Amino acid sequence: MLAVVPPPVTVRVPAKVNLHLSVDDLREDGYHELVTVFQALSLTDEVTVAVTEEPGIEVYGEGEGSVPTGRENLAWRAVEALAAHVGRTGEPKVRVVLRKGIPVAGGMAGGSADAAATLVGLASLWNLDVTRDELAEIAAGLGSDVPFALYGGTALGTGRGEHLVPVLSRHTFHWVLAFDSEGLSTPKVFKELDRLRAAGNPPRIGSHTPVVEALASGDPRQLALLLGNDLQAAAVSLRPDLRRTLRAGVNAGALAGTVSGSGPTCAFLCEDAQSAVEVAAELSGAGVCRTVRVAHGPVPGARVVGGDDAP
Ligand code: C5P
Numbered sequence: 001m002l003a004v005v006p007p008p009v010t011v012r013v014p015a016k017v018n019l020h021l022s023v024d025d026l027r028e029d030g031y032h033e034l035v036t037v038f039q040a041l042s043l044t045d046e047v048t049v050a051v052t053e054e055p056g057i058e059v060y061g062e063g064e065g066s067v068p069t070g071r072e073n074l075a076w077r078a079v080e081a082l083a084a085h086v087g088r089t090g091e092p093k094v095r096v097v098l099r100k101g102i103p104v105a106g107g108m109a110g111g112s113a114d115a116a117a118t119l120v121g122l123a124s125l126w127n128l129d130v131t132r133d134e135l136a137e138i139a140a141g142l143g144s145d146v147p148f149a150l151y152g153g154t155a156l157g158t159g160r161g162e163h164l165v166p167v168l169s170r171h172t173f174h175w176v177l178a179f180d181s182e183g184l185s186t187p188k189v190f191k192e193l194d195r196l197r198a199a200g201n202p203p204r205i206g207s208h209t210p211v212v213e214a215l216a217s218g219d220p221r222q223l224a225l226l227l228g229n230d231l232q233a234a235a236v237s238l239r240p241d242l243r244r245t246l247r248a249g250v251n252a253g254a255l256a257g258t259v260s261g262s263g264p265t266c267a268f269l270c271e272d273a274q275s276a277v278e279v280a281a282e283l284s285g286a287g288v289c290r291t292v293r294v295a296h297g298p299v300p301g302a303r304v305v306g307g308d309d310a311p
Contacts (some may be wrong), residue, residue: 005051006051006125006127006295008048008049008050008125009048009050009121009122009124009125009304010046010047010048010121010148010293010304010305010306011046011047011048011049011117011118011120011124011154011302011303011304011305012044012045012046012117012209012302012303012305013044013045013047013113013114013116013117013120013149013153013301013302013303014040014041014042014043014044014045014113014297014299014300014301015040015041015043015044015101015102015108015109015110015113015147015295016038016039016040016041016108016109016113016145016148016149016260017038017039017041017108017175017177017258017261017297018036018038018229018260018261019038019154019211019223019226019227019258019262020035020036020037020038020205020208020211020227021034021035021036021037021205021228021229021230021231021261022036022048022204022205022206022207022208022228022230023190023193023204023230023231024033026194028050031144031160031303032160032190032193032261033158033159033160034157034159034160034161035156035157035158035281036156036157036158036161036208037133037155037156037157037167037208037211037212037215038145038148038154038156038157038164039153039154039159039169039173039297039298040066040148040149040152040153040247040297040298040299040300040301041108041175041177041295041296041297041298041299042155042295042296042297042299043102043108043177043293043295044101044102044113044299045061045095045098045099045100045101045102045110045113045114045115045117045187045302046099046117046305047075047098047099047103047117047118047121048096048097048099048121049079049094049095049096049097049118049121049125050095050097050125051093051094051125052093052094052095052149053092053093053096053220054095054145055092055093056069056076056095056096057069057070057073057075057076057095057096057097058095058096058097058098059097059098060097060098060099060100061098061099061100061101061103062100062102062103062104062110063072063100063103063104063110063183064100066104066105066183067098067100067111069288071171072116073114074111074112074115074116074142074143074146075096075098075111075115075117075118076096076118076291077115077142078080078114078115078116078118078119078122078138078139078146079094079096079118079122080092080130081119081138081141082104082118082119082122082123082126082135082138082140082247085130085134085138086126086128086130089127089211090244091174093206093276094122094125096118096121100114101293103179103180103183103265104183105181105184105185105186106179106183106184106185106205106260106263106265107184107235107259107260107262107263107264107265108177108261108265109145109148109149109261111143112144112145112146112148112222112260113149113302114144115139115142115143115145115146116139116147116149116150116301116302117149117302118136118149118305119135119138119139119150119302120135120150120302121304121305123135124259124304130286131188132150132151132203133147136150136151136164136289137151140162141160143311144160144161144162145161145162145261146162146272147162147164147279148161148164148301148303149302150298150302151164151166151301152216152228152299152301153166153167153169153298153299153300153301154166154167154168154169154215154297154298154301155167156208156212159183165225166184167212167215169216169218169298170215170216170218170219172173172215172296172297172298173220173223173269173278173296174185174220174268174269174270174272174275174276174294174295174296175267175268175269175294175295175299176232176254176267176268176270176274176276176279176280176283176293176294176295177248177260177265177266177267177268177292177293177294177295178245178249178265178266178267178268178288178289178292179265179289179290179291179292179293180239180242180245180263180265180285180289181289181290182261182264183264184238184239184263184264185262185291186240189231189234189235189238189262189263190231190234190262192234192235192237192238193230193233193234196233196234196237199244202233204230205228205229205230206228207249209228210226211223211226211228213216214226218257220255220269220270220271220272221255221271223257223269224255224256224269224285227256227257227258227269228258229258229259229260229261231259231262231263231297232258232259232263233240233259234262235259235262235263235264236242236259236263239263239264241275241288242259242263242264242266244288245257245266245288245289245291246258246259246266248283248286248288249266249279249283250268251286252268252278252279252283252286253270253278253282254268254269254275254276255268255269255270255271255280256268256269257269266289268283273294273296276294276296277294280292280294292300
């Protein structure tokens with residue numbers, strides 16, 4: 001009798017921006033304790049998983065040439081981790097196709113998003129009885145930002161960023177994103193922050209509480225005053241041109257700009273959707289970045305496209 005091969009499953013997964021990212025000192029395990037407020041944006045990747053006799057990864061779209069297609073890709077590690085979790089042995093007979101809209105090594109957690117989408121897609125493809133919280137535990141073992149890509153929305157992250165609590169966010173916020181022509185390595189940016197802190201005492205951003213209050217109010221002008229990222233000084237130290245990009249976004253009419261995560265993508269908060277379109281048009285003519293995108297948030301985390309039966 002012929003085995004029934006399940007149809008491929010496609011999952012859409014959001015990028016994140018850190019509205020607040022305060023980094024504490026280096027821990028013994030090589031990570032930094034941090035407090036962050038994540039928001040999931042409408043800038044997305046699509047990940048398709050399918051049963052195959054030729055396992056592996058294919059990548060199309062944004063940064064396709066610089067994404068590894070071997071076992072080192074975090075999405076493949078997600079395949080292996082989920083297979084191990086449910087006791088599947090042997091090489092998983094899975095093909096993973098990544099269609100990328102999120103910049104690679106851009107500080108928007110694109111690789112983490114692909115890993116989260118792979119977990120959700122495979123849970124559906126393999127018809128597994130796993131909850132999203134169970135997937136989040138596997139996700140945390142893959143990377144600090146992977147659990148957030150599962151849940152999406154707006155959330156407070158602590159620990160390495162993997163412990164999440166949802167944050168109330170009223171209304172929709174409108175963003176313009178400036179992609180750089182080259183990525184930045186997250187470990188290098190954290191190391192640069194350690195170096196800056198050893199050499200002097202760069203100012204640290206304060207508590208996350210005012211950001212949480214601004215999100216509840218839904219007022220972009222209030223939130224704009226409070227965007228803050230301890231990694232920004234380190235990203236700018238490694239990539240001084242970012243200063244110019246940040247200035248150009250505000251000159252183009254954005255309420256405020258911030259480096260997203262470890263950069264180099266700059267995220268600009270705008271008054272409304274119309275203003276975001278205008279800021280994007282002006283910024284793309286300013287010659288300070290490779291390309292510009294408009295996005296809004298918060299949006300949900302990794303979801304099967306055309307279905308709502310996933311964990
Ligand atoms: O968890 P993830 O693999 O995404 O982290 C990549 C790197 O970023 C870590 O190896 C570490 O150097 C740095 N990092 C950190 N503190 C965190 C998160 C990441 O130092 N909280």
